[in-house]
Amino acid sequence: MMSRLVILSANSLKGSGPFGAGLVHASRSLHTSSQSRAPVPPLPETGGKVRHGIFPEEIFQLLYPKTGVTGPYMLGTGLITYLLSKELYVINNETLSAICIFSVIIYGVKKFGPSVAAFADKLNEEKLAKAQEVKDLAMSGLTQAIENEKKEQWRVEGRAMLFDAKRNNVAMLLETNYRERLHMVTNEIKRRLDYQIALQHLNRRLEQEHMINWVEKSVIGSITPQQEKESIAKCIADLKMLAKNTQAKATV
Amino acid sequence: MTMNLFNQFLSPTFLGLPLIAIALMAPCLLYPSPAPWWQSNRWTTLQNWFIGSFIKQILSPINTKGHSWALLLATLMVFLITLNTLGLLPYTFTPTTQLSLNMAFAVPLWLAIVIMGFRNSPTHALGHLLPEGTPTPLVPILIIIESISLLIRPLALGVRLTANLTAGHLLIQLVSSAAFSLLLSQTTAASLAVSLLLLLTILEIAVAMIQAYVFVLLLSLYLQENV
Numbered sequence A: 001m002m003s004r005l006v007i008l009s010a011n012s013l014k015g016s017g018p019f020g021a022g023l024v025h026a027s028r029s030l031h032t033s034s035q036s037r038a039p040v041p042p043l044p045e046t047g048g049k050v051r052h053g054i055f056p057e058e059i060f061q062l063l064y065p066k067t068g069v070t071g072p073y074m075l076g077t078g079l080i081t082y083l084l085s086k087e088l089y090v091i092n093n094e095t096l097s098a099i100c101i102f103s104v105i106i107y108g109v110k111k112f113g114p115s116v117a118a119f120a121d122k123l124n125e126e127k128l129a130k131a132q133e134v135k136d137l138a139m140s141g142l143t144q145a146i147e148n149e150k151k152e153q154w155r156v157e158g159r160a161m162l163f164d165a166k167r168n169n170v171a172m173l174l175e176t177n178y179r180e181r182l183h184m185v186t187n188e189i190k191r192r193l194d195y196q197i198a199l200q201h202l203n204r205r206l207e208q209e210h211m212i213n214w215v216e217k218s219v220i221g222s223i224t225p226q227q228e229k230e231s232i233a234k235c236i237a238d239l240k241m242l243a244k245n246t247q248a249k250a251t252v
Numbered sequence B: 001m002t003m004n005l006f007n008q009f010l011s012p013t014f015l016g017l018p019l020i021a022i023a024l025m026a027p028c029l030l031y032p033s034p035a036p037w038w039q040s041n042r043w044t045t046l047q048n049w050f051i052g053s054f055i056k057q058i059l060s061p062i063n064t065k066g067h068s069w070a071l072l073l074a075t076l077m078v079f080l081i082t083l084n085t086l087g088l089l090p091y092t093f094t095p096t097t098q099l100s101l102n103m104a105f106a107v108p109l110w111l112a113i114v115i116m117g118f119r120n121s122p123t124h125a126l127g128h129l130l131p132e133g134t135p136t137p138l139v140p141i142l143i144i145i146e147s148i149s150l151l152i153r154p155l156a157l158g159v160r161l162t163a164n165l166t167a168g169h170l171l172i173q174l175v176s177s178a179a180f181s182l183l184l185s186q187t188t189a190a191s192l193a194v195s196l197l198l199l200l201t202i203l204e205i206a207v208a209m210i211q212a213y214v215f216v217l218l219l220s221l222y223l224q225e226n227v
Helices: A003-014 A021-028 A057-067 A071-085 A093-222 A225-251 B002-009 B020-030 B042-059 B064-086 B099-120 B122-127 B136-182 B187-226
Strands: none
Touching (some): A003 B064, A057 A071, A093 B136, A093 B187, B002 B136, B020 B064, B042 B064, B042 B187, B064 B099, B099 B136, B099 B187, B136 B187
């Protein structure tokens, strides 16, 4: 009996979190649609056009060829007059209450209609925006992934250069190390050879000094006292002669 | 005159055929059934929003076990509010003015809730019969009073809805017939009566919606106590 109400309640509660979990099956069991989802025919954007809120535009179009623009209005007026004059519709107290309730309803619809419609549109827009956001995020994520991939490919190209540079670095290090060691070896050898040279110089100097000392000692030893006296006397005679010469040169 | 006033509450028949079934089933046809496509039209969006927010609000104080009542409460609310508001149109029959219908809603639902409460946690359900912090001499009397108030709940639920709607409809009939009879002779008094009728109509629209809400709210309160 209230199956339609139950269906619509179930459908609206379906999407709302913990309440709706068990209600999904109820709506599919009634087989009210033809069960095929694709291709969905395009839906009309707005509802059927109406004039004065209730009368469909089709009636006006229907009567236009025969009766022109005022046709349906004449029909309406005639119908109402007929009902009232023949007392098919009796004006009683209910008419007054009908006037009241309809004026309240029309006032409510005119005043709050656009805002309620805007609210419903806003709800739909939010739903659409959420889905659009998901789609946009997915697309931006994918474009970002493409860019990252391209960057990685560019990086791969540069990898060979990187390896060359590294190889060069290593070769340079090895070369430097080799040169260093060579230098060190040269220095060590030079040091040792210098030592040997110094040693030889020392040896030669020692021998020389020793020889000189020995020669001096033997010469000094070989000078007899007689020879010493003779040499001293000679030296004094030379000195006297020298003195005489210089004195002579000085006076001249 | 009294006969005429209460004629609106007679169960409708046409040539001897009862029309009550149509009166109960027809209002449901006004609601758009949910469409298989993703974004629905304004009507469906609005009714989805209404039912969703109503259920969120009414089930928030109830624990998770009671959430299985969501469908029942939502359906009841939509049904009652439709019947009440459609009954305000002229020459319509409001099924919720019949005590039988309202009791048929109140008694089974209340009884189900009470039996569920007594079956699942009997001590907790019996504990509701004595409020906390009552002085000891008052305890026996208070238990009797609380059990009477428990037993009178379905009656109160049904009669509240019936009485509110019946009284509203009767008032509308009275004031409109007064205005109608005064319309030609004393026009100023009639205009006063018409303005009263306008205010009354606005009140009745509000009462129709509020009474449906109160019915479902009280049921949810009883559910909250017992689940």
